[in-house]
Amino acid sequence: MVEKSIRAARILEYGKPLSLVSVPKPRICRDEEVIVRVGAVGLCHSDLHLLNGEWKSIIPLDLPKTPGHEIAGWVEEIGKSVPTNLLTPGDLVAIFGGWGCGICFYCKQGNEQMCESAKWPGLSSYDGGFAEYILVPSFRFLVKVQDTSILPEKIAPLTDAGLTPYRAIKKVRHHLGPGKSIGIIGVGGLGSYGVQYAKLFGAGSKVVALDRSDKKLELAQRCGADHVINLSSGESIKEKIMNITSNKGMDVILDTVGAESTITDAIRMIGKGGTIVLVGLMGNMGKIPVAPFVINEVKMFGSLWGNFNELKEVIDLQVQGKIISNIRNFKLDYINEAIEMLKNGTIVGRGVIVP
Numbered sequence: 001m002v003e004k005s006i007r008a009a010r011i012l013e014y015g016k017p018l019s020l021v022s023v024p025k026p027r028i029c030r031d032e033e034v035i036v037r038v039g040a041v042g043l044c045h046s047d048l049h050l051l052n053g054e055w056k057s058i059i060p061l062d063l064p065k066t067p068g069h070e071i072a073g074w075v076e077e078i079g080k081s082v083p084t085n086l087l088t089p090g091d092l093v094a095i096f097g098g099w100g101c102g103i104c105f106y107c108k109q110g111n112e113q114m115c116e117s118a119k120w121p122g123l124s125s126y127d128g129g130f131a132e133y134i135l136v137p138s139f140r141f142l143v144k145v146q147d148t149s150i151l152p153e154k155i156a157p158l159t160d161a162g163l164t165p166y167r168a169i170k171k172v173r174h175h176l177g178p179g180k181s182i183g184i185i186g187v188g189g190l191g192s193y194g195v196q197y198a199k200l201f202g203a204g205s206k207v208v209a210l211d212r213s214d215k216k217l218e219l220a221q222r223c224g225a226d227h228v229i230n231l232s233s234g235e236s237i238k239e240k241i242m243n244i245t246s247n248k249g250m251d252v253i254l255d256t257v258g259a260e261s262t263i264t265d266a267i268r269m270i271g272k273g274g275t276i277v278l279v280g281l282m283g284n285m286g287k288i289p290v291a292p293f294v295i296n297e298v299k300m301f302g303s304l305w306g307n308f309n310e311l312k313e314v315i316d317l318q319v320q321g322k323i324i325s326n327i328r329n330f331k332l333d334y335i336n337e338a339i340e341m342l343k344n345g346t347i348v349g350r351g352v353i354v355p
């Protein structure tokens with residue numbers, strides 16, 4: 001039998017551009033596996049860390065490796081034990097990342113992304129989606145999209161950029177309501193969704209978007225932000241926040257960047273008893289000024305990805321047209337150009353690779 005080959009953009013060496021190469025088309029070896037024809041893959045900041053080799057000690061990869069972890073596409077082939085009432089070839093699916101063991105405490109709780117042995121496509125021993133086809137180890141990790149008129153490029157970013165802020169804002173929704181405020185730091189891939197969830201779950205809260213780029217702040221306004229603040233405007237930021245919040249400071253801040261500077265900004269802007277949620281992974285370390293943190297009884301916690309049911313929920317919001325995916329498509333051939341643009345911060349919304 002002649003082995004079929006497919007195109008993939010792979011890491012051959014850390015710190016180098018991805019290489020577009022031919023690799024064998026994945027084959028089903030275990031009965032619950034599924035092969036998905038990739039329709040679209042989101043380009044994430046985490047990919048930059050990965051490509052540069054910054055994460056090689058925490059996520060050791062056997063190079064060469066195909067990255068890409070925000071994937072949607074069509075079922076190409078299913079293993080013998082995949083229930084055909086759930087999935088059949090041709091179905092439009094989103095690939096849920098965080099492939100857990102299925103039996104540990106976290107998996108049984110429904111939070112497979114928290115599993116000690118969770119594996120992500122393109123961030124583990126499994127190849128990711130910057131390719132024409134991908135092997136998914138189990139049908140359990142696929143969400144079927146019932147509305148097949150939706151383009152995969154609107155679904156792919158929901159598996160991470162659209163999912164991570166969703167889980168984070170659900171955790172703080174009880175702090176929101178009329179007279180309250182929520183700030184979204186960073187209007188990149190995650191933040192443009194974050195602003196929309198802040199409106200949906202904010203129950204009348206003021207939604208403030210903060211970024212260094214005016215173009216991204218314009219996007220935040222289109223996503224429903226009530227106020228926008230350019231973070232490069234310096235000392236006046238705290239004053240602006242105090243004006244917006246009647247001198248209380250913010251009730252909730254979602255930091256989608258996670259740099260030392262944004263953590264400092266968040267603590268300057270948060271009000272008494274306020275809550276900061278950290279989801280961005282840009283920096284390594286943040287500094288906490290002890291006195292304001294203690295005096296204002298600030299709460300701060302992290303939130304990781306989202307779970308399977310939460311992915312179903314965000315897809316439902318997209319299908320209903322209650323959220324919009326702001327995307328910019330790039331063909332697989334131009335993936336390195338897209339990566340450069342992501343590095344320079346010139347992609348507004350989410351960059352999506354379409355093989």
Ligand SMILES: [Zn+2]
Nearest residue numbers: 044045046160
């Ligand atoms: Zn990501």
Ligand SMILES: [Zn+2]
Nearest residue numbers: 101104107115
């Ligand atoms: Zn598990």
